[in-house]
Amino acid sequence: xxxxxxxxxxxxxxxxxxxxxxxxxxxxxxxxxxxxxxxxxxxxxxxxxxxxxxxxxxxxxxxxxxxxxxxxxxxxxxxxxxxxxxxxxxxxxxxxxxxxxxxxxxxx
Amino acid sequence: xxxxxxxxxxxxxxxxxxxxxxxxxxxxxxxxxxxxxxxxxxxxxxxxxxxxxxxxxxxxxxxxxxxxxxxxxxxxxxxxxxxxxxxxxxxxxxxxxxxxxxxxxxxxxxxxxxxxxxxxx
Numbered sequence: 001x002x003x004x005x006x007x008x009x010x011x012x013x014x015x016x017x018x019x020x021x022x023x024x025x026x027x028x029x030x031x032x033x034x035x036x037x038x039x040x041x042x043x044x045x046x047x048x049x050x051x052x053x054x055x056x057x058x059x060x061x062x063x064x065x066x067x068x069x070x071x072x073x074x075x076x077x078x079x080x081x082x083x084x085x086x087x088x089x090x091x092x093x094x095x096x097x098x099x100x101x102x103x104x105x106x107x108x
Numbered sequence: 109x110x111x112x113x114x115x116x117x118x119x120x121x122x123x124x125x126x127x128x129x130x131x132x133x134x135x136x137x138x139x140x141x142x143x144x145x146x147x148x149x150x151x152x153x154x155x156x157x158x159x160x161x162x163x164x165x166x167x168x169x170x171x172x173x174x175x176x177x178x179x180x181x182x183x184x185x186x187x188x189x190x191x192x193x194x195x196x197x198x199x200x201x202x203x204x205x206x207x208x209x210x211x212x213x214x215x216x217x218x219x220x221x222x223x224x225x226x227x228x229x
Contacts, residue, residue, distance in 0.1 A: 033215050033216070043203075043219055045215070048215050054217065086152060088214060088216070089213070096155065096169055096170065097143070097155040097169075099153045100152065
């Protein structure tokens with residue numbers, strides 16, 4: 001098995017840019033996807049693949065990767081972006097699906 | 109539109125079993141895997157496994173192997189998750205999610221609203 005590591009919390013001023021990272025040895029082989037989760041709601045897919053957004057997700061969300069670290073970037077953060085963000089991928093065996101520990105984004 | 113509607117909240121006693129259903133609509137049910145994910149209060153989501161809605165093939169996470177069973181009814185476009193031997197640690201919200209895996213990368217693109225399962229004596 002393996003883990004996906006995320007910073008527990010990050011804050012961003014309204015309209016500024018925030019980067020959320022997900023680090024794991026398996027990320028050299030698998031692209032993670034990213035979920036936004038607000039209190040009392042199911043996770044919502046916001047990013048997948050190299051840099052693909054599902055329909056309806058604003059283009060202020062983008063993705064990038066470097067080695068075993070993948071990033072979700074929110075450019076021009078809005079109040080409604082305040083949420084928990086989780087990355088999801090496979091473990092190094094490829095047999096299990098795992099989630100990162102989550103990053104709580106606060107928009108100031 | 110693609111939608112998954114889950115059954116309502118459950119309260120169970122320790123040692124009991126729980127059955128959660130997930131009805132799919134808006135797409136060809138038999139073409140996808142349905143995954144089950146649970147999330148305990150304040151914790152990260154935890155993957156439980158998947159069922160192929162077409163073939164009925166299943167894969168369970170090692171953590172739940174032997175204690176969970178997935179099933180599906182293609183005529184009702186519904187999948188089911190049964191978890192046995194409940195303890196207080198199984199108190200969580202249980203979600204179903206459609207998998208549109210892309211080149212081996214898991215991709216859960218549509219989720220049910222979640223079912224709260226509370227285990228309490």
